[in-house]
Amino acid sequence: xxxxxxxxxxxxxxxxxxxxxxxxxxxxxxxxxxxxxPVMLKGPTGCGKTRFVEHMSxxxxxxxxxxxxxxxxxxxxxxxxYTLRGDETVWxxxxxxxxxxxxxxxxLDEIVEARKDTTVxxxxxxxxxxxxxxxxKGELVEAPDDxxxxxxxxxxxxxxxxxxxxxxxxxxxxxxxxYPPPDLEEEILKSESGVDDDTAGKLVKIAEKVRNLRTHGxxxxxxxxxxxxxxxxxxxxxxxxxxxxxxxxxxxxxDLEMQRSIVEIIATQF
Amino acid sequence: xxxxxxVGNVGMYVAREMLVSVPEGQRQAYxxxxxxxxxxxxxxxxEVARQLPRLLAEHDPGRxxxxxxxxxxxxxxGWKSGVEVxxxxxxxxxxxDETLAEAYVAIITEATDSPPEDTETAQLAGELDxxxxxxxxxxxxxxxxxxxxxxxxxxxxxxxxxxxHAVELAAALPPILARLRPRYRPPYLVQVRLVAAxxxxxxxxxxxxxxxxxxxxxxxxxxxxxxxxxxxxxxxxNKEVGRGYFRxxxxxxxxxxxxxxxxxxxxxxxxxxxxxxxxxxGHEVAIRGTNEAADADAYGADHIVLPPEMxxxxxxxxxxxxxxxxxxxxxxxxxxxxxxFSLGDIPETVARLERRYPGGAA
Numbered sequence: 283x284x285x286x287x288x289x290x291x292x293x294x295x296x297x298x299x300x301x302x303x304x305x306x307x308x309x310x311x312x313x314x315x316x317x318x319x320p321v322m323l324k325g326p327t328g329c330g331k332t333r334f335v336e337h338m339s340x341x342x343x344x345x346x347x348x349x350x351x352x353x354x355x356x357x358x359x360x361x362x363x364y365t366l367r368g369d370e371t372v373w374x375x376x377x378x379x380x381x382x383x384x385x386x387x388x389x390l391d392e393i394v395e396a397r398k399d400t401t402v403x404x405x406x407x408x409x410x411x412x413x414x415x416x417x418x419k420g421e422l423v424e425a426p427d428d429x430x431x432x433x434x435x436x437x438x439x440x441x442x443x444x445x446x447x448x449x450x451x452x453x454x455x456x457x458x459x460x461y462p463p464p465d466l467e468e469e470i471l472k473s474e475s476g477v478d479d480d481t482a483g484k485l486v487k488i489a490e491k492v493r494n495l496r497t498h499g500x501x502x503x504x505x506x507x508x509x510x511x512x513x514x515x516x517x518x519x520x521x522x523x524x525x526x527x528x529x530x531x532x533x534x535x536x537d538l539e540m541q542r543s544i545v546e547i548i549a550t551q552f
Numbered sequence: 553x554x555x556x557x558x559v560g561n562v563g564m565y566v567a568r569e570m571l572v573s574v575p576e577g578q579r580q581a582y583x584x585x586x587x588x589x590x591x592x593x594x595x596x597x598x599e600v601a602r603q604l605p606r607l608l609a610e611h612d613p614g615r616x617x618x619x620x621x622x623x624x625x626x627x628x629x630g631w632k633s634g635v636e637v638x639x640x641x642x643x644x645x646x647x648x649d650e651t652l653a654e655a656y657v658a659i660i661t662e663a664t665d666s667p668p669e670d671t672e673t674a675q676l677a678g679e680l681d682x683x684x685x686x687x688x689x690x691x692x693x694x695x696x697x698x699x700x701x702x703x704x705x706x707x708x709x710x711x712x713x714x715x716x717h718a719v720e721l722a723a724a725l726p727p728i729l730a731r732l733r734p735r736y737r738p739p740y741l742v743q744v745r746l747v748a749a750x751x752x753x754x755x756x757x758x759x760x761x762x763x764x765x766x767x768x769x770x771x772x773x774x775x776x777x778x779x780x781x782x783x784x785x786x787x788x789x790n791k792e793v794g795r796g797y798f799r800x801x802x803x804x805x806x807x808x809x810x811x812x813x814x815x816x817x818x819x820x821x822x823x824x825x826x827x828x829x830x831x832x833x834g835h836e837v838a839i840r841g842t843n844e845a846a847d848a849d850a851y852g853a854d855h856i857v858l859p860p861e862m863x864x865x866x867x868x869x870x871x872x873x874x875x876x877x878x879x880x881x882x883x884x885x886x887x888x889x890x891x892x893f894s895l896g897d898i899p900e901t902v903a904r905l906e907r908r909y910p911g912g913a914a
Contacts, residue, residue: 491831498830543827546876550832 293345293386301330301337302470307457311338314455320408320431322451325459328505330470331434334459335389344428345386347377351396357403360390361416373419382407382414385426393433394446401450407431408453464490467506475513481522484551485509488530491547499540504530522552565590565601573605582608585620593631596623599638606642615645622657629664636660717752724756728763736766739773743780747798750787757798758783765809768819769860775812782808815863816871825875829856829883837886839879856882 311334314321323331332348339346349360362376381388393401406413412425433454435446462470464486471482486509493503508529515525523545531544565586574582582604590597600623607616619641627634637660644653725744732740740762748755758780765771771779783805787794797805818825822839829837841860858878862871885891895902 491834494831494834495827498827498836539823540827542824543831546824546828547831550880 293347293381293384295336295340295346298340299333299336300470300473301333302462302466302473304330304459304462304466307334307459308338308341310455310457312342315342315430318412318427318430320433320454322454322456323432323434323459324437324456325434326461326502326505327436328507329459329461330506331459332389332391335387335432335434339387342387344430345381345384346389347381347384347386348389348391349377350391351393351400353395353397355396355400357397357399358418360396360400361403361414362419364418378403379414379416379423382423382425382429385428387430387432390431390433393435401447404431404433405450405453461489461493461503461506467509470506471509471513474510476517477513481513481516484522485512485526485530488526488548488551491550492530492534492544495540495543499537500535502534504534508533523548526552565594565597567601570601570605574608575611578608585616589620589623592624592627593634595635596627596631596638599635603638603642607645619645622653626657626661626664629661633660633664714752717756718748721748721752721756721759724759728759731767732763733767736773739776740766743776746780746784747787750784751791751794754783754787754791754795754798757795761798761800769817770820771809771812772814775814778812779805779808815861816868816875818858818860818862818875821872821875825856825858825879828876829879829886832880833883833887835886837883854886856886858882 311321315338323334325331335348336346349355358376360376360378362374362379364371365374366372375383378388378390390396390400390404403414406415407425408431412429414423414425415421416423461467467486467489468479468482471477471485472479477485489504489506489509492500496503512525512529515529516522520528526548527545530548531541535541535544566583571579571582585604586597586601589600600620603619604616607619619638622641623634623638626637637657640656641653644656647653729737729740743762744755744759747758762776762780765776765779766773783794783797786797786802786804793802796802800806800809818839818841826837826839829839835854838855840855840857842857843860856879858875862874864874865871881891884893
């Protein structure tokens with residue numbers, strides 16, 4: 283029986299992704315990697331969780347297999363399944379199996395979105411056994427020392443129906459992220475979008491004010507990623523208020539009065 | 553061949569071959585005879601024109617004269633019989649018994665003639681004439697009765713609808729009054745009553761719209777009265793258009809409302825201002841109107857007290873900006889705990905504003 287596995291080298295980052303450390307997250311991650319402890323990244327949308335994993339993958343010189351979890355993602359999608367190729371039955375490794383075999387970083391983004399059976403699959407990988415059972419194949423894949431499982435999780439989204447069980451949560455080292463402090467966020471904006479000091483300062487000021495509306499009708503504040511988009515549009519010649527409306531205001535709310543108040547906040551800066 | 557001026561219209565009855573068959577010396581006489589008999593009836597002329605050549609060929613003027621006389625006699629009783637007799641007579645003249653033709657003509661003439669005047673028929677005809685005359689005189693009255701029936705049926709339907717809408721209004725008014733601010737209830741009832749008297753269906757629309765206008769402080773009670781007054785004028789001209797007016801479904805209605813609107817109501821923008829001030833200050837802010845802040849601490853930690861209407865500018869945008877400035881001022885007090893503030897504390901901002909608005913009183 284043939285076995286197909288994806289090319290691991292496809293998952294190696296060739297260029298250093300920009301990342302500006304906010305606290306001690308780099309040291310924490312490295313320590314967890316050395317101790318072979320799985321890592322959970324918590325934080326709001328667009329605050330830099332994925333960029334951080336990419337940065338750490340490059341920093342540790344490990345491949346990075348990222349899986350964007352969704353509600354139709356099954357355990358088979360993660361570990362692998364039999365498929366038909368002509369007259370032959372072929373085992374196709376899933377992305378998690380590929381990452382385990384290669385000894386790189388497996389990153390399950392927004393794990394709570396996936397179906398419940400996927401969390402069961404990762405349990406044996408996250409304790410001292412560090413194995414991945416391929417039940418359909420009757421095989422156990424042992425994770426090498428340099429394998430690391432990372433999951434991300436946005437506490438702001440969770441509800442009674444969609445939350446990680448404590449039996450899962452308590453298997454991970456948690457690194458909590460939030461929006462960067464203003465001075466660092468300005469640095470990030472300048473680096474990522476190329477805007478000048480003044481524009482970066484105004485965008486960060488707008489974000490700071492808009493984030494005050496969390497719990498007052500906004501589910502989440504404006505993310506650093508959206509600020510970078512705003513900066514990129516401004517750098518591309520879009521008028522600043524229009525750029526901010528399209529990136530900071532409209533994506534985060536459909537409430538017209540909320541949108542109007544955000545536009546007024548934008549107008550205080552530009 | 554031409555027939556000359558004596559021929560007249562006779563060419564219409566006389567075919568070329570008929571004329572040719574008449575001896576040349578008799579042709580003028582032939583045409584004259586056909587023309588004379590045609591004066592009685594066209595069809596008689598056609599038949600006589602066919603038969604005369606045969607009689608003229610016999611060169612017996614007496615027979616021709618007798619023929620024409622007998623045809624005229626029968627035709628006087630009935631022209632259709634005359635045509636048939638004109639066709640048959642020449643054959644009867646050839647019979648050995650010369651009395652046959654005479655008897656034939658007598659029988660046909662009598663058979664064709666109407667019987668002597670009969671009094672019963674005359675009575676019936678007279679009665680019929682009178683009835684027909686009466687029926688003609690009645691026709692406009694019948695038509696009018698039909699019109700009245702249609703009009704009355706329409707009025708019945710209208711009254712039924714009116715009663716139905718009055719019932720709906722009876723059910724709708726109490727909950728509306730419960731939602732209406734107490735001080736607006738008396739003027740509200742006056743206006744709804746005016747519309748209900750004119751058209752209960754329109755009053756259902758007016759009841760809802762006036763609730764929103766008054767509760768939302770989009771118009772004063774006087775403005776509401778003016779709006780209703782103008783709507784009643786529209787309603788008097790056209791019910792459907794009037795109902796649309798009271799539903800705020802017509803351009804004119806909105807236009808009148810715009811004319812009557814007095815400034816920007818705080819209610820309309822309170823949430824936007826609350827979010828704006830909350831975002832600026834980082835504290836959850838409550839916006840209150842000066843008219844409802846009597847029991848609240850106007851300078852409480854999280855209150856910004858603003859006028860219920862802003863009328864500094866003619867347009868909403870200007871009035872909103874005025875509200876925004878006042879809200880920002882309040883947000884500053886909430887964030888920093890004081891109104892104490894000097895432009896000297898923010899020289900860079902002042903300089904920037906002076907650059908942006910040269911000549912302004914920064």
